[in-house]
Amino acid sequence: MPLHPSSRLQEARRALADRLRDVRRDAEISGRELAARCGWSESKSSRIENARTPPSDADIRAWCRACAAEDQTADLIAANRESADAQVEWKRLQRTGLRRLQESVGGLYGQTRTFRVYVSDVIPGLLQTAGYATALLSSIADFRGAPDDVSEAVTARMRRNAVLDDPGHRFSFVLEESVLRYRLCGPGTMSAQLGHLLGVMDSQNVAVGIVPFSARRTVWPMPTFTIFDDSRVHADTLDAAATLTQPGRVDLYARAFERLSQGAVRGAAARSLIADAVASLG
Structure with a gap:
């Protein structure tokens, strides 16, 4: 052959x-x-x-x-x-615009019972406000030369994010403190985003941990990834989106998430970090 x-x-x-x-x-x-x-x-x-x-x-x-x-x-x-299609270039994924990309994972989000999400760069998509998502997706469309359907993509993302309101789904997020500090939008939009994050932390089915700058690391900051139940991982790089389903690889990311979680603060300590980030906006 x-x-x-x-x-x-x-x-x-x-x-x-x-x-x-x-x-x-x-x-x-x-x-x-x-x-x-x-x-x-x-x-x-x-x-x-x-x-x-x-x-x-x-x-x-x-x-x-x-x-x-x-x-x-x-x-x-x-x-x-897992063939070459398991790691698909963003340029190919976004060729028809950002809206379809948001809609393409709707079924997966609906089927997943437990989400584990680690981010080191931006507020997780599931926790974004419309304003923050607009700023982020606009910069992505510009950087990658994707068709400008940002408004429709934001609407699709907000619709997809309604899964957070379903008590049948559970979410565990681990954020690096840097995520709270990166200025990807104006101060007003960022302040509203951080306020929204504080509000989401009150949800019974959502757990948010933040790894402080001052934390003693047992594992290094790494690229963003999401674990869907115990069967699938989406791991992103600058040029491609990888879908991993091998049990050994899924387990590797699950162990990484557990170690990252151990270094995260929660509750009042996490809220204090967010409040400090809001205050820094002036």
């Missing part, structure tokens, strides 16, 4: 092939023995290990069973399903 023209997809296939080879080697069996246990040709094992043929889910199950490594099956299947 010829190599896929996408180097990113081929890189993902190569990584999966390397992991399958390691599973076989850890079992201390040859490619010939693996093929015999799986009931296929030795050449098929070779093609999979050399990333020339992508394995099916059934192939991975058979491979792990033959190597007595069934505990790795779920993670390897998830890795197999």
Whole structure:
């Protein structure tokens, strides 16, 4: 099978092939023995290990069973399903404007019961006011050259954010203190945004923690990410949005969130940090 023209997809296939080879080697069996246990040709094992043929889910199950490594099956299947489309460039996502991007995750937000959100750069989308969202999305549209449908995108974001009012959903946010200080909008808009954040903290289904500048770090500040239940992570970079579903990778982000949470202050201490940020606006 010829190599896929996408180097990113081929890189993902190569990584999966390397992991399958390691599973076989850890079992201390040859490619010939693996093929015999799986009931296929030795050449098929070779093609999979050399990333020339992508394995099916059934192939991975058979491979792990033959190597007595069934505990790795779920993670390897998830890795197999994560293709180049799992990391999509923002330019592609925003080609048709920002409104559709807001609307595209509405179903996911409705289905998710527990949200864990870590941010180091901006107020989380779920906690944004219309004014703050307008300023932020305007700067994004300008920077990335996206179609200017900011007004419609803000309306879609506010509609999506109604999920916060549903007691059937639970939200845990961890913010770096810097998020309270970055001037992404005018003082009046930022003051209203911080006031809104204080109000949201009264909600029974919302927990907000803030990592102070002065906190002794056990983990470093990292890029923003959101964990949806225990099954999916959205992790953002400057140029792309990554969707991660491998159990091992989801667990990695869950452990990072837990460690970041441990360094966050809550309640009166968090409110004091927000009040200080409001006061600094003059």
